[in-house]
Amino acid sequence: MSVTVTPVGTDTDLTAFIRLPYDLYRDDPLWVAPLERERRSFLDPARNPYHRVATVRLFLARRRDTVVGRIAAIVDPRYNERHGPDRGLIGLFECVDDPEAAAALFDTADDWLAAQGMKRTFGPLGFTTNDECGVQISGFDQPHIVMIPRNRPYYPQLFSVCGFEKAKDLVSYAIPIPDGGEPPAEYREAADRVLATPGLTVRPMDPQRTETDMETVRKLYNETFTHSYGSVPVDEAQFGYMMKKLRPLLRPGFLQIAEMHGEPVAFLLCLPDAHQALHAARGRLTTLGLPVGLIRAARAVRRIDRVRFAAMGVAREHRSRGLAAALVTQAQRAAFRLGYTEISYSWVLEDNHASRRHGEALGGVHTQTHRLYERATAAP
Numbered sequence: 258m259s260v261t262v263t264p265v266g267t268d269t270d271l272t273a274f275i276r277l278p279y280d281l282y283r284d285d286p287l288w289v290a291p292l293e294r295e296r297r298s299f300l301d302p303a304r305n306p307y308h309r310v311a312t313v314r315l316f317l318a319r320r321r322d323t324v325v326g327r328i329a330a331i332v333d334p335r336y337n338e339r340h341g342p343d344r345g346l347i348g349l350f351e352c353v354d355d356p357e358a359a360a361a362l363f364d365t366a367d368d369w370l371a372a373q374g375m376k377r378t379f380g381p382l383g384f385t386t387n388d389e390c391g392v393q394i395s396g397f398d399q400p401h402i403v404m405i406p407r408n409r410p411y412y413p414q415l416f417s418v419c420g421f422e423k424a425k426d427l428v429s430y431a432i433p434i435p436d437g438g439e440p441p442a443e444y445r446e447a448a449d450r451v452l453a454t455p456g457l458t459v460r461p462m463d464p465q466r467t468e469t470d471m472e473t474v475r476k477l478y479n480e481t482f483t484h485s486y487g488s489v490p491v492d493e494a495q496f497g498y499m500m501k502k503l504r505p506l507l508r509p510g511f512l513q514i515a516e517m518h519g520e521p522v523a524f525l526l527c528l529p530d531a532h533q534a535l536h537a538a539r540g541r542l543t544t545l546g547l548p549v550g551l552i553r554a555a556r557a558v559r560r561i562d563r564v565r566f567a568a569m570g571v572a573r574e575h576r577s578r579g580l581a582a583a584l585v586t587q588a589q590r591a592a593f594r595l596g597y598t599e600i601s602y603s604w605v606l607e608d609n610h611a612s613r614r615h616g617e618a619l620g621g622v623h624t625q626t627h628r629l630y631e632r633a634t635a636a637p
Contacts, residue, residue: 260325260358262365265315271300273324274315278351281409289401289532295502299383306494307384310335312373315349316365318358326352326359330366331384332373335489345370345634347380348388351408352415359415364635371634379424379487379631386487387499391427391604391627392416399624402601403532403565405429406627413628421630425486428613429603430621438593440586444618448586451579458519459583461591462512471500473514473521481523481570486606487629506531510591511564513584515571523571525584527592530563530601564592565601569612585615 265274275296282288300315302308311333318326331346347366352359367378382390389406394413401407439445452459462470475496482488491499511527566588571580589600602616604627616623 260318260320260355260361262316262318262361265317270317271297271315274317274327274349275300277324277327281351281353282407285407285409287397287399287401288407289535292535304498306492306498309494310492311384313384314366314369316362318352318362320358325355326350326362328362328366329384330369331382332370332375333385333489336385336487339483339489340487341377343374343376344379344631345373345375345377346382346384347378348382348384348390350381350392350412352412354409354411354415356415356418360419363419363421367634375634377631378421378634380629382487382629385489386485387491390487391629394426394626394628396429396625399431400530400563401532402429402563402603403528403530403535404567405565405601405603405625416628416630419632421632424629424631426607427604427627427629428607428623429601429605429625429627430616431624432600432602432616432619432621434589434593434598434600435620438590440589440619444582445586447579448582451583452586454578456518457578457580457583458516459580459587460514460516461509461587462507462514464509467507470512470514471496474512474524474526477521477524477570477572478568481572503528508591508595510595511588513587513591515575515580515584517575522575523569523580523584525569525581525588526567527588528565528567529561529597530565531561533561533563562597563599563601564597565603567603581612581615585619589619 265271275293279290298304311331314330316328316330317324327349328347329349331348333346336346337344350362352362370378381392382388389404391406392412393406393408397410440448451457475491475493479490506528508529513525514521515523566585569581569584592600602619602621603625605612605616
């Protein structure tokens with residue numbers, strides 16, 4: 258039975274695209290199902306502003322009538338402007354352990370990307386590096402962390418046998434928060450020296466001006482990530498869409514902003530690991546009209562004890578001041594006060610040695626690695 262790959266063109270196709278992971282990971286006790294309604298919003302051009310600036314095509318692979326894989330092919334002009342004019346993106350890849358099906362998906366995506374003038378294929382991404390990105394290649398015994406992908410151990414082999422090569426690895430650390438919430442002495446002393454710098458203030462998000470502080474973060478992100486690997490600028494509409502999803506997770510102490518003489522120069526954004534609660538919801542907040550998943554998730558929220566350090570940026574002219582250590586220390590102290598016991602320091606580029614040193618200095622253990630791949634597209 259040969260594999261056929263077709264574009265997603267109907268509501269039935271879209272549902273099959275969204276639901277495939279629920280079948281693939283049904284027997285994986287560590288996988289956390291995304292909320293189906295969130296996935297529908299993410300893929301809906303009317304609701305997700307990303308579709309206004311990029312072109313996305315979704316494809317399904319089938320053997321006879323059985324869906325065996327899916328993929329998104331993406332052309333993002335902002336990515337091309339920053340990282341090269343001829344790189345197409347792939348994302349949302351899921352597939353059974355079937356190299357023929359994987360090859361058919363990759364080749365179909367390549368053909369579409371080549372027709373748009375792309376010469377190389379890069380990914381997988383959710384849509385951008387602000388979404389889930391990479392293929393998990395190690396740490397399959399570790400928890401499924403919020404906004405960090407989890408996949409079957411055979412996925413790296415599917416990419417390699419189809420001609421993809423490593424582009425970059427992303428590493429994650431687990432950092433235990435000790436009693437008292439203080440980092441190791443040497444790290445704490447260095448951070449406290451920075452915090453004593455005249456004119457420097459490191460403060461949590463102000464609940465009375467959340468919108469202003471979040472716009473500060475957006476501007477700092479775009480400024481500080483200009484040269485970051487694979488990043489794209491985030492406009493107001495996209496940032497608003499992301500923050501609408503993340504707002505229920507925000508705690509004042511989990512957004513730290515550094516200001517020098519009143520001017521914002523750095524930030525650190527942390528997120529409670531909502532996967533610890535979403536696991537109970539099993540991908541749906543309602544079942545047959547009853548709020549079963551919502552009730553389960555609400556109960557599980559009380560058991561969240563892990564926080565993820567999701568994004569940190571320091572303005573280039575201030576990177577020698579040690580602001581990262583100050584931000585991390587203040588965030589860890591806030592996490593401890595709120596009852597959290599572990600930090601997921603994720604993810605960090607494999608060659609970002611400065612950031613990796615922070616994770617290791619805090620007592621972090623390297624727990625997972627994810628990989629981004631690339632290959633040449635087919636000729637148009």
